[in-house]
Amino acid sequence: MQDLDEFTVTDAALAQMEATASPRLKQIMDAAVRHLHAFARDVDLTPEEWLQGIQFLTAVGQACTPIRQEFILLSDVLGLSAVVNALHDRKARELGSQSSLLGPFYREGAPALPLGAQIVHNPTAPEIVLYGTVTDNAGTPVPNALIQVWQTSERGLYDLQEGHGDVMDMRGNFRTGADGKFHFRTVRPLGYSIPMDGPVGALVHRQNRHGMRPSHIHCLISANGYRELVTALYFADDPNIGSDTVFGVSQSLVVQAADDPASPLPGLQAVRYDFRLAHAAPGETGRVGADPSKLAKAAE
Amino acid sequence: MQDLDEFTVTDAALAQMEATASPRLKQIMDAAVRHLHAFARDVDLTPEEWLQGIQFLTAVGQACTPIRQEFILLSDVLGLSAVVNALHDRKARELGSQSSLLGPFYREGAPALPLGAQIVHNPTAPEIVLYGTVTDNAGTPVPNALIQVWQTSERGLYDLQEGHGDVMDMRGNFRTGADGKFHFRTVRPLGYSIPMDGPVGALVHRQNRHGMRPSHIHCLISANGYRELVTALYFADDPNIGSDTVFGVSQSLVVQAADDPASPLPGLQAVRYDFRLAHAAPGETGRVGADPSKLAKAAE
Numbered sequence: 001m002q003d004l005d006e007f008t009v010t011d012a013a014l015a016q017m018e019a020t021a022s023p024r025l026k027q028i029m030d031a032a033v034r035h036l037h038a039f040a041r042d043v044d045l046t047p048e049e050w051l052q053g054i055q056f057l058t059a060v061g062q063a064c065t066p067i068r069q070e071f072i073l074l075s076d077v078l079g080l081s082a083v084v085n086a087l088h089d090r091k092a093r094e095l096g097s098q099s100s101l102l103g104p105f106y107r108e109g110a111p112a113l114p115l116g117a118q119i120v121h122n123p124t125a126p127e128i129v130l131y132g133t134v135t136d137n138a139g140t141p142v143p144n145a146l147i148q149v150w151q152t153s154e155r156g157l158y159d160l161q162e163g164h165g166d167v168m169d170m171r172g173n174f175r176t177g178a179d180g181k182f183h184f185r186t187v188r189p190l191g192y193s194i195p196m197d198g199p200v201g202a203l204v205h206r207q208n209r210h211g212m213r214p215s216h217i218h219c220l221i222s223a224n225g226y227r228e229l230v231t232a233l234y235f236a237d238d239p240n241i242g243s244d245t246v247f248g249v250s251q252s253l254v255v256q257a258a259d260d261p262a263s264p265l266p267g268l269q270a271v272r273y274d275f276r277l278a279h280a281a282p283g284e285t286g287r288v289g290a291d292p293s294k295l296a297k298a299a300e
Numbered sequence: 301m302q303d304l305d306e307f308t309v310t311d312a313a314l315a316q317m318e319a320t321a322s323p324r325l326k327q328i329m330d331a332a333v334r335h336l337h338a339f340a341r342d343v344d345l346t347p348e349e350w351l352q353g354i355q356f357l358t359a360v361g362q363a364c365t366p367i368r369q370e371f372i373l374l375s376d377v378l379g380l381s382a383v384v385n386a387l388h389d390r391k392a393r394e395l396g397s398q399s400s401l402l403g404p405f406y407r408e409g410a411p412a413l414p415l416g417a418q419i420v421h422n423p424t425a426p427e428i429v430l431y432g433t434v435t436d437n438a439g440t441p442v443p444n445a446l447i448q449v450w451q452t453s454e455r456g457l458y459d460l461q462e463g464h465g466d467v468m469d470m471r472g473n474f475r476t477g478a479d480g481k482f483h484f485r486t487v488r489p490l491g492y493s494i495p496m497d498g499p500v501g502a503l504v505h506r507q508n509r510h511g512m513r514p515s516h517i518h519c520l521i522s523a524n525g526y527r528e529l530v531t532a533l534y535f536a537d538d539p540n541i542g543s544d545t546v547f548g549v550s551q552s553l554v555v556q557a558a559d560d561p562a563s564p565l566p567g568l569q570a571v572r573y574d575f576r577l578a579h580a581a582p583g584e585t586g587r588v589g590a591d592p593s594k595l596a597k598a599a600e
Binding site for chain 2 (some may be wrong): 088
């Protein structure tokens with residue numbers, strides 16, 4: 001039997017996991033153990049700091065509820081979610097529009113609305129119009145694509161945060177026409193802070209980060225035969241456009257509302273965005289990020 | 301604004317954490333983010349696997365209670381606790397006896413017993429004696445050192461597991477005499493499985509590990525002016541002596557019970573072990589591992 005030091009413990013742990021039945025689980029846990037041990041050695045982690053880490057992770061787990069997923073929030077603010085998204089995009093056979101984080105506020109069963117409808121029940125800010133065409137990568141329009149959109153109000157709150165969640169608001173599901181076109185009305189959403197009242201918020205606070213996400217509209221676009229596109233459009237003039245706390249912004253997703261004579265509702269400020277869908281591999285949905293129904297299950 | 305890929309997200313996350321007030325927190329979180337991202341890239345982590353990881357960590361956090369710390373168990377079975385212990389030992393100005401894991405079953409306020417006492421209330425296995433001398437590293441006896449010992453019964457259960465925790469059993473606190481010597485009676489403890497009914501047990505099961513700790517007696521030794529020694533003695537003939545699930549065994553901590561005419565109780569099989577204490581640096585306690593009262597707090 002060999003005496004273990006801070007390096008040979010790693011070999012011993014890998015040896016004990018050698019008989020893992022699933023090769024993929026083995027690969028993932030081997031890498032997790034190597035990086036975890038290397039992290040502790042790199043920073044010369046003390047027992048007191050180790051205990052603080054245990055306490056932090058315990059608090060994160062215990063902050064999770066059926067409607068709050070603090071571990072996803074931790075993954076988001078540490079940039080891990082964005083890394084996983086980027087890896088997922090890189091592996092696609094072809095790329096459509098860029099993806100962004102799904103976030104925790106997606107809801108299934110939002111109202112199906114006719115093109116041109118207003119998704120905000122009682123707007124108190126100027127209406128704007130979002131319009132464009134859904135195409136494949138060759139520019140061919142995709143008719144009858146489902147466009148699900150959701151956003152915060154002009155006060156920076158989702159319906160789940162403004163009300164009790166019983167009324168769906170600031171969301172709507174649209175279908176593109178035979179020409180692949182869509183348009184709907186909304187108000188400009190306000191950027192907002194991630195939840196700062198939990199352990200992740202306390203960490204972000206200690207890191208002197210603002211904790212803000214820039215103003216954005218979430219879009220989930222799907223059509224038969226295409227890779228599902230989870231993305232969001234970000235408003236260029238938001239003060240936090242360059243420092244999104246969860247690293248969701250890409251240049252190609254930044255938009256501006258402006259006068260636009262080509263808009264289908266020319267009296268309103270308009271955002272035009274054309275979404276490109278990639279063809280799906282057989283059996284692939286391409287969903288990026290988490291299925292909220294699974295998230296609720298994780299916290300039960 | 302730069303578009304982020306799976307590498308530049310790391311730079312962006314480090315940049316956002318740049319203003320962290322505590323240099324040590326910054327150092328630790330920088331390393332955590334670098335290793336976390338590198339782990340995801342190394343294994344090309346998919347969104348589905350990421351979600352499984354989120355669900356696993358959430359379940360670990362939610363399995364924690366005031367008397368169960370599943371995150372420490374996770375740290376133990378992944379070898380992280382042993383790495384932290386080894387780092388702690390390496391930094392000591394001088395080394396006494398080797399340390400081992402404190403574990404979650406230490407209790408303060410165990411009965412103070414006279415030398416020679418039996419720590420097991422109703423032994424159903426042959427008595428053995430554990431004896432030796434506590435010295436400093438030069439071999440000078442340390443009088444009046446406090447030796448706290450705790451162990452499982454001959455059935456492999458701690459008092460907290462056999463009873464309701466209201467009676468302290470299989471534990472005792474002794475003081476060395478003027479000559480630094482101690483001895484007490486016990487029974488040979490049985491090795492045992494870590495708790496397998498939680499998410500960590502499920503992982504260990506999927507890794508085809510036995511989940512066993514070899515038979516051992518915990519010892520926490522302290523004396524004024526010396527570094528606290530948290531260690532354990534392991535029985536050589538336990539079948540799992542070479543594959544402790546939590547990597548706590550060192551060769552120098554392996555003992556055997558044998559006939560021993562030099563024993564203070566020569567009719568019984570005896571284990572002799574001489575503990576060496578290192579001198580403490582000013583203000584140092586040298587406690588390795590976790591303070592159980594803090595652990596309970598972490599789970600509340």
